[in-house]
Amino acid sequence: xPRITLPxxxxxxxxxxxxxxxxxxxxxxxxxxxAIGVKLxxxxxxxxxxxxxxxxALKVITARDDDPDALFLLRHSAAHVLAEAICALHPGTRLAxxxxxxxxxxxxxxxxxxxxxxxxxxxxxxxxxxxxxNRPFVRCEYTAADGLARTQDDKYKRDNAERALQKGDSKLSxxxxxxxxxxxxxxxxxxxxxxxxxxxASKVMAVAGxxxxxxxxxxxxxxxxxxxxxxxxxxxxxxxxxxxxxxRNHRKLGKEMHLFHLEEDNPGQVFWHPRGWSIxxxxxxxxxxxxxEHGYVEVHTPSVMARSLxxxxxxxxxxxxxxFTTESEKRDFAIxxxxxxxxxxxxxxxLKSYRDLPMRIAEFGSCCRNEASxxxxxxxxVRGFVQDDAHILCTDAQVESEVVNFCRMLTAVYADxxxxxxxxxxxxxxxxxxxxxxxxxxxxxxxxxxxxxxxxGMRYTLSPGEGAFYGPKLEFTLFDAIGRGWQCGTIQLDSNxxxxxxxxxxxxxxxxxxxxxxxxxxxILGSLERxxxxxxxxxxxxxxxxxxxxxxxxxxxxDAQLGFARTIRDRLAARGxxxxxxxxxxxxxxxxxxxxxxxVNYFAVVGQKEVEASAVALQNQAGEKxxxxxxxxxxxxxxxxxxxxxxPASVAS
RNA sequence: GCCGAAGUAGCUCAGCGGUAGAGCAACGCUUUCGUAAAGCGUAGGCCGUGGGUUCGAUUCCCACCUUCGGCUCCA
Numbered sequence: 045x046p047r048i049t050l051p052x053x054x055x056x057x058x059x060x061x062x063x064x065x066x067x068x069x070x071x072x073x074x075x076x077x078x079a080i081g082v083k084l085x086x087x088x089x090x091x092x093x094x095x096x097x098x099x100x101a102l103k104v105i106t107a108r109d110d111d112p113d114a115l116f117l118l119r120h121s122a123a124h125v126l127a128e129a130i131c132a133l134h135p136g137t138r139l140a141x142x143x144x145x146x147x148x149x150x151x152x153x154x155x156x157x158x159x160x161x162x163x164x165x166x167x168x169x170x171x172x173x174x175x176x177x178n179r180p181f182v183r184c185e186y187t188a189a190d191g192l193a194r195t196q197d198d199k200y201k202r203d204n205a206e207r208a209l210q211k212g213d214s215k216l217s218x219x220x221x222x223x224x225x226x227x228x229x230x231x232x233x234x235x236x237x238x239x240x241x242x243x244x245a246s247k248v249m250a251v252a253g254x255x256x257x258x259x260x261x262x263x264x265x266x267x268x269x270x271x272x273x274x275x276x277x278x279x280x281x282x283x284x285x286x287x288x289x290x291x292r293n294h295r296k297l298g299k300e301m302h303l304f305h306l307e308e309d310n311p312g313q314v315f316w317h318p319r320g321w322s323i324x325x326x327x328x329x330x331x332x333x334x335x336x337e338h339g340y341v342e343v344h345t346p347s348v349m350a351r352s353l354x355x356x357x358x359x360x361x362x363x364x365x366x367x368f369t370t371e372s373e374k375r376d377f378a379i380x381x382x383x384x385x386x387x388x389x390x391x392x393x394x395l396k397s398y399r400d401l402p403m404r405i406a407e408f409g410s411c412c413r414n415e416a417s418x419x420x421x422x423x424x425x426v427r428g429f430v431q432d433d434a435h436i437l438c439t440d441a442q443v444e445s446e447v448v449n450f451c452r453m454l455t456a457v458y459a460d461x462x463x464x465x466x467x468x469x470x471x472x473x474x475x476x477x478x479x480x481x482x483x484x485x486x487x488x489x490x491x492x493x494x495x496x497x498x499x500x501g502m503r504y505t506l507s508p509g510e511g512a513f514y515g516p517k518l519e520f521t522l523f524d525a526i527g528r529g530w531q532c533g534t535i536q537l538d539s540n541x542x543x544x545x546x547x548x549x550x551x552x553x554x555x556x557x558x559x560x561x562x563x564x565x566x567x568i569l570g571s572l573e574r575x576x577x578x579x580x581x582x583x584x585x586x587x588x589x590x591x592x593x594x595x596x597x598x599x600x601x602x603d604a605q606l607g608f609a610r611t612i613r614d615r616l617a618a619r620g621x622x623x624x625x626x627x628x629x630x631x632x633x634x635x636x637x638x639x640x641x642x643x644v645n646y647f648a649v650v651g652q653k654e655v656e657a658s659a660v661a662l663q664n665q666a667g668e669k670x671x672x673x674x675x676x677x678x679x680x681x682x683x684x685x686x687x688x689x690x691x692p693a694s695v696a697s
Numbered sequence: 698g699c700c701g702a703a704g705u706a707g708c709u710c711a712g713c714g715g716u717a718g719a720g721c722a723a724c725g726c727u728u729u730c731g732u733a734a735a736g737c738g739u740a741g742g743c744c745g746u747g748g749g750u751u752c753g754a755u756u757c758c759c760a761c762c763u764u765c766g767g768c769u770c771c772a
Contacts, residue, residue: 150767160701252767253700260769264700267767295765299708308745308763363772382772416698417763419770512772536772565772602729629729637733651731663732 047099061095065238068092068104078106080237081117089113091183091235107242107274114274119144121181121236122246122272127151128221128228129170130159130268139230140200140256140265147282148271152254154200159266164248167268171246178241179222183234191216194231200256201231208233245279246272288526294580295422301585301643303593304423312420312427314573319593322622323579326591327572328408331432331457338453340406340434345386347410351376357385358546366414368427383409384565387435388547391561396551401561402438402446408572409433422577429571436564437542437549444492444499446564447518447535451500454520454533454568462525462582462695469521469529470502473510480514480540489537490516514540524582525695532575535566582695585643586665590686596623597644598660599635601651608655612648612675621682640665648678666693 048056048067056070064082068075083089083103084096096102105113123142126149131137134155142151159167186194188209194216195201205216219236220229237243247270254267273279290296298304303320307313316324332342348370354360359367359381368379380386387405396403412428419425436446458468472494475486493516497504504518511517520533539562542549549561569575579587589595596616598609609625616623626635632649639647648660660678662670673681 158701250766251701254768255699258769260699264768266700269767306764311763359772366770366772384772413771416770418698418700418768420764422765425771514772599732601731604729629735631728631730631735632732633730634734635732640733647732649732653731661731667733669732 046096048096049099049101051101051103061097063095064090064092064102064104067096067102071104075104075106079104080107080114080242081105081235083113089116089235091181092238094183094235107237109274109278115272116144117235117237118243118272118274119149120234121240122243122270123149123151124181124219124221124230124232124236125171125174125240125243125246126167126248126268126270127153127230128174129167130155131228132170133163133166134159138198138200141204148249148269150254150267150269152256152265152267154263154265159251159268161251167248168246171243171248174221175240175243175246177222178239179227180239181236182220182222182224183236184218184220184224184229185215186218187215191218191231194218205231242274243272245274245276246270247279247283285526289528289581292526292581292584293422294424294577297580297585298423298577300641301593303580306423311417312415312425314423314426314428320576322593323576323587323591324572327569327576328430328432330460331408331569334453334457335404335406335432335434338404338449340404342406342408343387343390344407345383345390345409346380347412348377348379349386351378353385353389354378356547357388357541359385368412368414379412380409381411381413383407383411383431383433384435384541384563385547388437388542388549388563391437391549392547398439398551398553401551402436402442404434404436406432406434423573424577426571426573429573431567431571432569433565433567436566437561438564439551439559440488440562443489443537443562443564444496447493447496448499450535450564450566451497451502451518455500455502457568458520458522458533460689461579462588462691463522465502467523468502469523470497470504471507471510471519471521472497472504473507473512473517473519475511475516476509476513478513479511485539486516493518493535493537512536512538514538522578522582524578525584528581530574530578532570532578533566533568534570535564538563538565583692584694586692586694587643587645588689588691589645589682590689592643592645593622594624594642594644595621595686596646596648596682597639597642598623598625599632599639599647599649600625600627601632601649603629604652605650605655609650612650612660615675616679616682619679619683621686636663640667646682648673 046058046062048058050056056067065076065079068079079092081089081092083105084100086101105111105117107118108114123144127139127142130153134157136156138154140152142149192205195205208216216231217233218229219232219234221227221240248268249271250269252267254265256263256265271282273282298320301319302317304314304316307315335342351360363381367381370377387407390405391403408430410430415425415427438446455465455468474490494504497518515537517534517536519531521529521531523529541547542561542563544560550558551561553559598612600606600609606627613623613625636647643665645665647663650660654660657674659672659674662673662678664670
């Protein structure tokens with residue numbers, strides 16, 4: 045006799061087991077028409093047609109794009125429609141696994157022939173056919189034996205079934221899209237929407253490879269990505285957002301704006317052009333300044349270090365495959381993939397007292413890592429990069445305050461780049477299965493990091509098991525102007541590397557004894573290459589004035605104003621600004637167009653009128669005409685905007 | 698590294714067994730112009746690299762390199 049509690053607190057009593065649909069109907073026929081599933085006790089999503097036998101809290105899930113539960117149901121069901129369509133078009137296709145994911149769903153399968161984008165229109169047409177037929181999703185349950193028998197010839201489904209049974213399920217469920225025995229079926233735990241007709245706003249997005257169980261040594265499968273929304277309008281918005289991401293692509297903008305290039309013969313290494321390097325240097329200068337403010341000392345350590353040092357640090361053993369190595373006079377060397385050993389070697393010079401701690405050692409460390417060729421990605425994932433790296437050597441007792449300090453510094457830095465607190469996500473990555481150190485010390489260090497984040501006024505979520513083998517870490521993700529997340533900053537607690545068995549970094553404590561330091565590895569921007577790539581996409585190449593490679597372009601109307609234009613350029617350049625004059629014989633319209641496309645922040649038109657008034661007619665990148673400015677006012681305006689690090693309206697919140 | 702797709706002028710792209718095409722950019726000349734493209738002309742190519750098939754390959758086949766989309770990885 046189930047007693048159902050609704051979200052508003054109302055209680056419905058039923059004399060016998062009911063289905064979600066019956067509950068929805070009891071609430072109202074309108075709701076029943078819109079219902080696609082129910083959620084029990086805030087955890088289990090269930091088909092509308094399945095019986096509910098015991099008391100529970102129940103939410104009716106309707107087809108809405110702002111409800112993650114609804115999207116889960118729609119996308120999980122759309123994955124079935126996709127799989128059915130592919131099976132119909134490519135008989136002999138083996139199905140593996142088709143879950144909903146962020147932004148859509150995928151289905152891993154093994155078709156007899158490769159599937160490519162050219163097949164999408166046919167797949168989508170078939171899917172629309174299945175949707176138009178509006179066939180019900182019917183759940184069929186079998187005993188373990190019967191269910192296993194149904195998956196007998198299918199390696200992947202058999203494996204899924206066995207895993208479900210291992211997990212403790214007593215029955216195996218299949219979902220038929222239509223009539224059992226007649227229509228397509230798939231082993232699946234569910235849940236699903238009532239019928240295929242709900243899945244109108246679906247689209248096949250991409251095809252890629254994937255491994256069975258994510259294991260490189262296992263079968264290679266074809267992964268077909270799709271997405272589905274409740275409303276076709278939301279699908280359009282989603283597709284529009286993808287277009288937007290394409291427009292912001294840092295590789296495209298980097299080329300258009302002459303920031304950098306990548307050389308085919310030298311994969312994974314960036315050639316920075318004058319304009320790109322200008323931004324890069326501004327980033328470094330800025331961080332150098334911030335680090336000084338926060339009590340860091342800057343150092344520089346060798347790019348190539350001997351194998352013996354990497355053996356002592358443990359890197360040779362663990363990361364040998366990903367290190368570039370070289371040899372001289374029969375000794376092995378490696379190009380540094382990290383800066384920490386070098387920083388510890390600096391720390392170890394001379395005797396350190398507890399009074400010297402914490403010691404914050406920073407370096408714009410140029411590192412090389414031999415990343416797998418397939419992992420390279422524009423300037424976001426490269427083999428040669430520079431980090432705003434630093435290592436804080438301190439005592440256990442100092443960890444928490446150092447982390448608080450770091451979080452505050454990081455928040456201030458991110459805000460200057462257009463990522464205010466609400467655009468920062470924090471994760472605490474805790475102890476992994478494979479780890480060193482006892483549980484008591486893990487308890488202590490995880491708590492220290494968590495407390496520090498809270499003390500800095502930030503919220504975090506847990507990322508269980510994702511910590512480094514030597515200690516927990518905090519990971520900071522930035523959400524850009526179109527909502528994409530990029531992990532940048534991190535701080536990791538490490539007592540392994542400075543420990544006795546590794547590089548043995550010690551200090552003399554108050555009581556005269558020698559103690560080992562603990563170390564915090566930390567970056568804020570991370571790889572400058574990557575961070576700059578993210579900034580390009582975040583700003584769509586329209587950098588704030590303080591970062592912009594070309595802040596002002598003077599546009600003379602005719603050659604008669606060239607001299608005046610050059611005078612203005614020299615004057616602003618003397619104040620440290622990045623200014624050019626467009627000396628081409630083009631007409632003004634062409635010069636304006638060019639300047640806007642190049643994303644120059646300000647363009648100052650000078651004609652006869654301006655020469656006479658010693659002024660400029662100003663326009664900004666957005667195309668707003670700002671009127672006439674005499675030179676003093678013009679210069680003051682620019683300097684103030686640079687000084688404030690003012691952000692463009694597109695990201696200011 | 699693995700799976701799929703792609704690589705043609707500086708850029709964006711067309712062509713696809715028979716002498717390599719456009720627009721923009723560049724360069725030259727004319728124009729000196731008031732807020733998103735002045736006009737005319739010139740030059741520009743180992744059609745990613747290597748092999749094969751063919752009378753003939755940018756085009757078809759194979760291998761490799763690089764890039765892109767994923768997977769795996771990311772100290």
